[in-house]
Amino acid sequence: MAYNNKPRYGEKRSDERRNGGRYNKNNSRPDRRQDRAENVREEVYGREDADFSESTPADRGYIIGRNPVIEALKSGKQIDTLYVNSEAGGSIGLICRMAKERDVVVKQVSETKLSAMADGASHQGVIAVGACAEYVSVEDILNVSKEKGTDPFIIICDEIEDPHNLGAIIRTAEAAGADGVIIPKRRSASLNQTVYKTSAGAASWLPVARVSNIPAAIDELKKQGVWVYGTDAKGEDYTKTDMTGPIALVIGSEGFGMGRLVEEKCDFLVRLPMNGKITSLNASVAAGIFMYEAVRQKALKK
16 A cells, blocks of 8 residues: 555664653753663662552562462462572572573562562562563564454553553553553563553553564564654654554653664654753653554544
8 A cells, every 4th residue: 555655764764863861852862871870779779669658569569488489480370570689599590490481581689679679578589570461472462453453553662661651651552542562571661560550450451562672573563564653853743744554653761762773673753842941751641642643643544
């Protein structure tokens, strides 16, 4: 169809560096040293472990201690992430092997991190975080549109680390009728209890795929005829860009925007106009605007 005659963005990509920080109209990038310092603080306390004072470890879906974690892994319980202190020794090695056999992300953390997560409970060097929903494959998400008889409408979150942002994006995506969300295994929030709560339960309804490599996932989508739109301040006005047909929207990270390889894989870049003194938008807010523009255009084309 005529839509497929559009040139892919990569064929005319400039060498201009991608925009950093949330959704920012300036092309200057944030201070990486400051961001690295913030990341260190988050590694100690953990964004996904926010709001300690408002809930208990059990409320946050934590499984604490070696035997409880081993039994959870044996039983097939959905585990999102395993936090371990490798220096603890003993059965920690066995637990890590069991987790990897089930494709559970394993993160090496400090004793301080585990103690903060356990809220005083004896963690024995390991805490598992239960997933609020089961992950699916990219193929599963593509099958959603096939079953509905519609064009694919997919949201890709490129290293969205704040679970509140991811939860809000999932909530909006479900309301907008998206087929699913794709997130990376590393440097990303995951389907934990904070995401579930922020999504207002949408995480139970909207399929989420967790992949090792976002660029490879984009290649898979392209093979199925999906056009990929990156969100970046140097792109075209989002209201003047055709966002009908089979599409995937890429939402960049809060700190650095889309990764270089991810940006290069995009067919088009779209932007929001920033006319005030504030030059950035929260990632989930920007994602919602882009999603509903696609919804609006698809409705007009019917």
